[in-house]
Amino acid sequence: MDFGKLDLTREQLAFWDSLDEFFDSHATEAVYEEERRTGSGYSDTLHKALGERGWIMPTWSRERGGAGLDVVSNRILQLEMDRRGVPDITLGTTHLVLAVVEAAGSESLKSKVLPGVASGDIRMCLGYTEPDGGSDLAGVRTRATRSESGWIINGAKMFTTGAHNCQYTILVTRTDPDAPKHRGITVFLVPLDRPGVEIRAIHTVGGERTNAVFYDDVFVDDDYRLGPENKGWQVIASALQTEHGDDEVDGLDELSNGMVYAKTLRTLLWHATKWAETSGPDGNRPFDDPLVRALLSEIAIDLELMRGAPGSMGRIIASERLIQRSAELLDAIGPEAVLPRGARGCVEDGIFEWGHRYAQGTAIYGGTTDIARNIVAQQNLKLPRPPKVG
Ligand SMILES: Cc1cc2nc3c(=O)[nH]c(=O)nc-3n(C[C@H](O)[C@H](O)[C@H](O)COP(=O)(O)OP(=O)(O)OC[C@H]3O[C@@H](n4cnc5c(N)ncnc54)[C@H](O)[C@@H]3O)c2cc1C
Known part of the structure; x- marks a missing residue:
């Protein structure tokens, strides 16, 4: 792994700066509130706004409805969306299906579908x-x-x-x-x-x-x-490989498939730090307790692990650490942490109660962590397939 500094061009830095203005005005509190209410992983207004900028298919040329971004600028955009936790599940599934349509669809199907994907009208x-x-x-x-x-x-x-x-x-x-x-x-x-x-x-x-x-x-x-x-098995094999994060992304180094869950743990850490820095009725801050400091530091280290471990390895670490740490935070904070959003006395607007519930499903979707272990065993460690039982 190359930990070397990445020199960004003047254009890439300016692009990065320009993102704040867009997301401040389009990823609004109303968008996050809608997501908390619906859980749909999709905001129509934000999706269409991304489409208008060409940011649904950022590396496509402007003629095709994209923004013509280079791969580094595209990664900056993805990381910013990730940092802000915008609802993007439908964007993600659209990208996965699109790759199959491009690879295996007829020309007439592609001409029917692809332009609408870039604009946001087709998902x-x-x-x-x-x-x-x-x-x-x-x-x-x-x-x-x-x-x-x-x-x-x-x-x-x-x-x-x-x-x-x-x-x-x-x-x-x-x-x-x-x-x-x-x-x-x-x-x-x-x-x-x-x-x-x-x-x-x-x-x-x-x-x-x-x-x-x-x-x-x-x-x-x-x-x-x-x-x-x-011959559908061959058609979906590459889509599954992309979903499991076991391939290269845009020619850049692999990005952990655990990134999506790291986003949630990072949010929990941010709120836990805020809670820890606030003095309680006795005048003490949780942060003064070495056990609380140790837990928060371990979570920060986990986040690096989640980001760094590639493909399916990152996915296993990410969901398992998220499940473990979200439970440990409930223990560390105390009974108020299990109060949901809106309940009297809840901590940080109920984020820890939500985080613990949300964490459980991350071991299932996109293929379970058990299946991810099979992939690591067979593809990374080259272990033989288990014998068929029965
Ligand atoms: C919130 C959510 C969103 C989802 N979104 C989508 C979606 O958009 N599209 C879609 O198609 N699916 C989606 N899924 C489905 C998800 O991919 C499946 O739930 C998952 O693949 C597991 O399948 P299953 O639930 O049928 O469990 P099963 O396959 O029945 O597995 C049951 C248990 O057995 C274990 N197991 C099974 N086979 C093996 C094996 N070979 N080795 C070791 N252990 C094994 C599993 O790990 C699991 O613990 C979603 C699921 C959830 C919960």
Whole structure:
């Protein structure tokens, strides 16, 4: 790893400076309040404002609706969005699906979808997980059967986050039930406004909104197929690798897949430091207690670990440390820390109560930490696959 100083150009520094003005006026308290209320990971006003600047696809040329940013300026933009904790789940899923559409979509599908993505009018989500299981993605049961002019889809997907704010979902379907399970899969981009699509809200204990989506005789023409029939496993393999953070980002060094959770731990640390610096009724500051100082210092070190550990390793460390530290903060602060936002006597507006609830789900989505351990074992440590049981 190169810890050398990065020399930014005058333009990159000016770009960095210019971000404050944009985010101060668009990532407003109203945006964060809406996110606390809905848990949707999406703000329509902010998303469209990003689109107007070309910052949904920042490295695309201006002709394509991007901003023509170089990779370093793009990273500055991403880090600033991360630092401010803007609601960006739907932006993230749109990027993941977009990569598959670009790689495997027909030219006519690309011309239908890509310009709207850059402007913010088209957003996309991930239809992988099913009610019967998510880790074993190759076990999908949602069926797509050929009709004369296209495909008829029947089945159900679980946890399609952002579907209620998206125009399309990527959909992993079974097209050949008689083939070995990895060989009978076909991937589609499905418009969510088709007759037969029903989106039902699911609210998690962590305050997030996700969805169950049902497909009842949903018709799509063949143009919506992503990649060859029955070769869908290869089509989604690279999308999953990107989601797991196991590839290079924009030619820069790998960025830990734990960054998204580091954001939450950093917020908790910021509020914990504020709490620790405030004197209690006895005139003492929590900060004067060496155990409190030790905990806050350990969290600061964890944050460096979370940022530095690459790919799936960063993802495991990030969610496990977030779960552990959010619980330790509740212990250190005391019973008031479990009071939720708005309750009389809550600490730092209930952030610690929320943080502890939110932390639990981070060991699940995007693939569980158990699956991340399998990836590290097989891809990084080159250990053999476990033998099949039964
Ligand atoms: C808030 C939230 C948002 C989500 N958003 C999306 C989304 O947008 N799109 C989408 O498609 N999915 C989404 N998911 C689904 C998520 O990816 C799955 O929940 C996850 O992959 C696990 O699948 P499962 O819940 O079916 O658990 P299962 O796969 O049934 O696993 C159950 C348990 O067994 C363990 N396990 C399973 N297989 C193995 C193995 N081979 N080795 C070791 N342990 C194993 C798991 O770690 C887990 O503890 C979301 C989930 C949540 C909670």
